[in-house]
Amino acid sequence: MKDKKVFNILQILKDLSKLNTVCTKEYAKKLDVSVRTVQRYLEDISEFFDIELVQESRGCYKFLNFEKVREILLNHEDYEDFEKFANIISAFNPKLLKYFKVEEKLLKKIINDELFYIKISPFEEIMNFSLFQKVKKAIKYSQMIDVEYESEQLRRFENLRPHKIVFAEGNWYLVTQDDEEFNGGVKFLRLNFIKKVELKSKEFKKNRDLLKFIESFQSLMSAYDKPKFEVIVFVDREVERHFKAKKFLDSQTIVKDTKEGLILKYYINDENEILFLAKEWMPYMKIISPSHLQDKLQNIAKEILD
Numbered sequence: 212m213k214d215k216k217v218f219n220i221l222q223i224l225k226d227l228s229k230l231n232t233v234c235t236k237e238y239a240k241k242l243d244v245s246v247r248t249v250q251r252y253l254e255d256i257s258e259f260f261d262i263e264l265v266q267e268s269r270g271c272y273k274f275l276n277f278e279k280v281r282e283i284l285l286n287h288e289d290y291e292d293f294e295k296f297a298n299i300i301s302a303f304n305p306k307l308l309k310y311f312k313v314e315e316k317l318l319k320k321i322i323n324d325e326l327f328y329i330k331i332s333p334f335e336e337i338m339n340f341s342l343f344q345k346v347k348k349a350i351k352y353s354q355m356i357d358v359e360y361e362s363e364q365l366r367r368f369e370n371l372r373p374h375k376i377v378f379a380e381g382n383w384y385l386v387t388q389d390d391e392e393f394n395g396g397v398k399f400l401r402l403n404f405i406k407k408v409e410l411k412s413k414e415f416k417k418n419r420d421l422l423k424f425i426e427s428f429q430s431l432m433s434a435y436d437k438p439k440f441e442v443i444v445f446v447d448r449e450v451e452r453h454f455k456a457k458k459f460l461d462s463q464t465i466v467k468d469t470k471e472g473l474i475l476k477y478y479i480n481d482e483n484e485i486l487f488l489a490k491e492w493m494p495y496m497k498i499i500s501p502s503h504l505q506d507k508l509q510n511i512a513k514e515i516l517d
Contacts, residue, residue: 219244220252227277234271246270335382338403345408346385349373353414356387359407360400368398372415375425376402386425388418395436397421429460434481441478442485442504447495448472459488474499486511 219242223233235249242249253272257264263275337343349356350373358368371387378384383402390396424435443466446454451473454463460477467474479485482504489496489508498505 216252220256223249223252224256227274231277232267232271232273236270335403337383339405342405342408343376343383343402345410346373346376346402346405349408349410350375353417355411355413355415357409357411358387358400358405361404361406362401365406368400370411370413371398372418374417374421377425379431384431386421388421394434395421397424397435399431427461429462429479430484430487432481432483432487433479437480439478439480440501441476442501443499444475444477444485444489445471445497445499446473446475446492450492450495460484482507 222242223238227233233249233253235246235253238244238249238252239246253264256262257274262277265273265275267273346356348354354373356371356373358371360366360368368387368389371389373385373387375386376383377386377399384399385402385405387398387400388396389398421435424433439462448471451468454473454475455465460479462476462478464476465473466476477485485498485504486508489498490511493508493512498508
C-alpha cells in the first residue's frame with residue numbers, strides 16, 4: 212500500500228476507538244514496523260488531535276481525553292450513512308459538498324459515480340466564500356449581525372439574529388429574525404445578495420419556534436407567523452401522473468381519484484404558496500376552496516394574457 216503510514220495510523224485509531232491503551236511492541240509486530248515507528252505514530256496522533264499521551268506501563272501508552280477523537284471517528288454504521296449522504300449529494304451536485312468542508316480525496320474513495328447521474332436545475336455558487344464563513348460563525352456562536360443587502364435597492368438591516376443557512380430551490384438563503392412586525396421579523400436573505408456582514412459582540416438566544424419553522428416550511432412563500440389553512444384543488448387527468456409521482460408541497464395529499472382527475476388537499480399559511488403552484492400548472496389546476504383564491508388565479512391568468 213502506497214500510504215502505509217496513513218493506513219497504520221488509521222489502524223491504531225480504529226483500535227483506540229474500542230481500547231484505551233497501545234503497546235508499541237504489539238503494534239510493531241502487527242504492523243510490521245519498528246517500535247520507534249509506532250511511537251512516532253502515537254506522537255503524530257497526539258499532536259494532530261491535541262490530546263495528551265502518557266505512559267501507562269513499560270512500552271504501553273494511553274491518550275487522555277480520547278473522547279475528543281471518538282467524536283470525530285466514524286464507526287461502521289456512521290460510515291455507511293456518510294457514504295449514502297455523499298452519494299446523494301454528489302449525484303445532485305458535487306460542488307455542494309465543499310460547503311460542508313468534506314475532503315475531496317475522501318469523497319473519491321467513497322462515491323460510486325458509476326451508478327448515478329442526476330440532472331438538476333442550475334446550482335447557485337457562493338460568490339463570497341469569506342462572507343459565507345462569517346455568517347456560519349455568527350450562527351454557531353449566536354452573534355447578532357448588521358447586514359448590507361442589495362435586492363431592488365441597497366438596504367441595511369441591523370441587529371439581525373441569524374438562525375440557519377438554508378439551501379432551497381437551487382439558492383442559498385440566510386434565515387434571520389429581527390424586531391419588525393411583518394412576518395414576525397423573519398427574513399430569507401439570499402446570501403449572494405448580501406454585500407457586507409458586521410459581527411456584533413451582542414449575543415442572542417435562538418428562537419425554538421423559528422428553528423421548527425425552518426425544519427417544516429414548504430416553500431419560500433411560507434409565512435412564519437400565520438396559522439395554516441386548508442386548500443382543495445382539482446388537477447386534470449392529463450397531468451395527474453405528475454402529482455401522483457411527486458409532492459409539490461409537503462402537505463399534498465390525494466383526497467379523491469376521479470375519472471376527470473385528482474382532488475388534492477394542501478395546508479398552507481400564505482395564499483401565494485398555492486397561487487404560485489397553480490400558476491405553474493395553468494390551465495390544468497383549479498382551486499376549489501377557498502373560492503376567492505380561484506378568483507385571484509383567474510386575475511393572474513388575465514394579466515398574463517393581457
